Amino acid sequence: MDTGGTFTDLIFQDAGKWRVHKLPSTSRNPAEAVLAGLEAIDPGGRRHIVHGSTVATNALLERKGVKTALVTNERFTDLIVIGRQNRTRIYDLTYRRPPCLVPDDLRFGLPGRILADGTEHEPFDDAAARRITREIGAMGVESVAVCLLFSFVNSDHEDKMGRVLSALGLPVSLSHDILPEFREFERTAATVINAYVSPRMARYISHLLDNLNPGETLRVMQSNGGGISADAAMAEPVRTILSGPAGGVAGACAVGAAAGFPKLITFDMGGTSTDVSLIDGEPALTTESVISGYPLKVPMIDIHTVGAGGGSMARADAGGSLKVGPESAGADPGPICYGRGERITVTDANLFLGRLIPDHFLGGTMPLHPDRLGPRFEKGARELGLDPVEFAEGVLTVANASMARAIRVISVERGADPRAYTLFSFGGAGGLHAADLARQLHIPRVLIPRNPGILSAMGMLMADVIKDYSQTVMIQADDIDADGLQALFRPMAERGKADLAAEGVGADQMVMERFLDMRYEGQSYEIMTPFQADFRQAFHRRHETLYGYRKSGPAQIVTIRLRARGVPEKPAFERPEPGGTTPEDKAFLGERDVIIDGRRTKAAVFNRDGLRPGNRIEGPAVVVEYSATLFLPGFTSTETDEFGNLLIHIRTPETDGA
């Protein structure tokens, strides 16, 4: 089940039976909708529940976590404020940072120092630790973070501080547990975020657990695309910050694999923004996310977001350029065609060009007002010296350009050629843009899943159990061989097996994946490569793919990573009853005028629910379903696959010429 901003989605599977339930989210207490949904979908039995929770995310984004204290080395208490000392907008004369999660009076400095090689330069100060603990105890704090320099090499001082703090009975987050990697600001940030949201998460999860039947299990979706136990989620909620979007990508991964397309570019276009990510059998991960002004270096699915969505507003700027977004009309006032908005949005442009069909928007439950568009498009077009059709097409072109840029960032700029991928489109607004976008980027096909509205919940159901471990080691690659590295991985693997066993994963379902973060000595950015016997060569190759060259100089292994994966048996996707090449009459809703490249053209309109596996549609056409509309331009031919997904083949400019 997936808690979104508007809806809570549940998908239930039992012995080949699938059931779907959607109900409005209860944002004040998300558990209400979740429990009501669970009751509605199947109250009995021993259910195994996987949950995508936004509790940690929202606590962080809205700064509604708990009062948190931070213990650092003495004379380093401001590190979390200073960060990397840069500003994110260089042309802002009055730049301010977002307020710090831990205020000045709740940061405490502890004497003692560990050095880079793990030796103790200055001993742990027990008396100071007790004094700090007393002070924290007197301040009504609900959670404590501890981050000391080089604790990932030698955790002795952090462990000791943790033991002294345990007298308070508060949750304590130690940095070497949360992120045992070098770079103190980034490690502190992850630890503080964890401490800041963990009591909120614990309360929420405990409440859910209290309302489950005996013997039922609850897992929480993490940002890395895998699930973890409720207990682990309560201890390390920092790993669940991107829970919801990760569900969508995990769902895409599962649907794509079943359909025979393991290489995907996911494209999730919503009302205010668009998320894109790259899947190469597995989702691409990053440890360089930034959220709410803080770096978050725990592994997350690499999702790139741009401020262009259906509600993005168009305007002419002071220099006469057509801008679309990042400002969004949101739900209120919403686009012009919703009845109250005054500013032209991407959705309005789609309606103006005939690609959205008023009678079928949200199953016809939400009336649109196409009559409001004309005068406003004329006015907008006049300001830019265009005619209204050019203007409307321009709004789409500019929106597509920013989305194409996002896709280039996660593909071309990371050494991946879009021509080898399939564009996987979900999210309410994506179907109107996916084909144009694919053609522009030379992506040969688009896959639209069946039930795109519950893809995220589906992804959670299909997700593996994943535990990520890391350790900064900083070794010269020439000073160690594969056996030596295996020995370093061993304690991590032991821990991974034990943790997976605790999650109920059988030994035959465990997979240990090993990775190395490597760089040339002297560089500052590491490249994550799967560990293999010729790990040095693998690194050289990856460096060349990413940056165009390799060096002969010495390489370093900075951090080793282990991903313990529990692969449970997964439910098979439903296969709807097949049909013929031509869609049945009940799927055909008629014809309507659409405008393509400035010309009015007839397009057939189909109802998605009426399409069967085997059906083919030649563009131009429009396919409507409850939560989305799909626009199929003339350069597409589309088939319904055996699972009910739509596969759109794109005739690219090259194939056109051939």
Place this chain on the structure above:
Amino acid sequence: MTVNPILLEVFKNRFASIAEEMGVTLMRTAFSPNIKERRDFSCALFDAAGEMIAQAAHIPVHLGSMPLSVKAAIASVRMGEGDMTALNDPFKGGTHLPDITLAAPVFHEGLVFFVANRAHHADVGGMAAGSMPLSRSLFQEGIIIPPLKLVEKWRVRRSLMGFFLGNVRTPAEREGDFTAQIMANMTGVRRMKALIDEYGLAPASAYAAALMDYAEKVMRATIEKIPDGTYDFEDVMDDDGLGSPPVPVRVSLAIEGSDVTADFSASGDQVQGCVNAVRSIAVSAALYVFRSLVRENIPTNAGCLRPIRVITRKGSIVDAAFPAAVAGGNVETSQRIVDVILGALSQALPDVVPAASQGTMNNIAVGGVDPRRQTPFAYYETLAGGMGASASGPGESAIHSHMTNTLNTPAEALEYAYPLMVTACGVRRNTGGKGAHCGGDGLVREMKLLSDAEITVISDRRRRGPYGLHGGGPGVPGRNAVVENGTVREAPGKFHAALRAGDVVRIETPGGGGFGTPE
């Protein structure tokens, strides 16, 4: 050709993302801490005449000077396909010697565009490790590279590279940085060609020009809103590091309709020490200030500069003549030039312009031999300070301002890489200027040497704090100290010292100025 507002936006996006991608390549593969951790570099695209089309938003101090480097490269070197020109000569398109620019042409049935990047190398030789010395002439500051063809038909000219590497302290690191710069340009060339293939050369060129017109138009609309008049302001550099009296920096800023003239003629004469700035730095500073007034997200290109006329006097502190020492002009004097332009502008725009920020970059360079590996090391870093307060609120603390935006080196990264130990890093409390809105506090950073090493510090605002505005007080000046054998010794704003293992260097940076009369 008529300009289509849709394609204008599309090209704006594409050019910007090419410059940004060049930056990513450079940052991720470079070896100098200045480039990789601290992002002291810039990447930009140019038309065939060397007019800047777009620059990735990295470091403002490179804004005005990048185009001059490319024009100098074009004027001196005939580049064919696969050639690249390197230069760092401050009097031929550069700013100071550590900043090395590499320019590459883009061919499409002839030379049609250029891409270029500039990066701050950690050492380019000269009298002090880190190549930011207290020098008396350019010749002491490192190896001077006039525009020369470093890459020919995609191959590095080994003889030239060897000559260069023979003149620097850390040659392997330098070579790695050059490789990163070359790859960044190759990325730029490849992407520019893909863009031309996609849209055609004529539209790509036409929209490059249209984007300059566009930026000019937005810039003029912004300047138009500033009340006409002439506004004067004066501030000083503490000294030149060799015992000079304070050095005045003066501007007379004339706003007339949508045109600006920034006249620095009345500034002091160039000095013996290293704080002389070349003219392009004054241009960068002016461009930065007026670009900051623009609310739209416009490309930073040659069009932005068209409404701005910068007048300097040859032989002055802001337009030094060969062979003046210039190592610190780029980092220190550049900040003061911004301070005086903003000070003048605050008379016209009291609600927009903030009080002075720290006005220095607090450069610290340490060099020696790492006893763990018996290899030479050169470490360089700049430190944050307080930002000035404004009508809209207090100034931010311990943050880089105006002409720089480089990241700090994490203590853990620094201690892995160098025989140094960070012993303090914090906000320097109560150093922001008092006011209705207080200035931001400075920073304290303290480091212990774990081996014998030489150290150079170039900092300013050690005597006179950053000014407050409209009744706000000045920020507290910065302070430098060295602890030798347990004895604390106050150090001047600019100093060079040979220190021993166990000695400690303590830098306290200035607070920002306050705004409005305190209650």
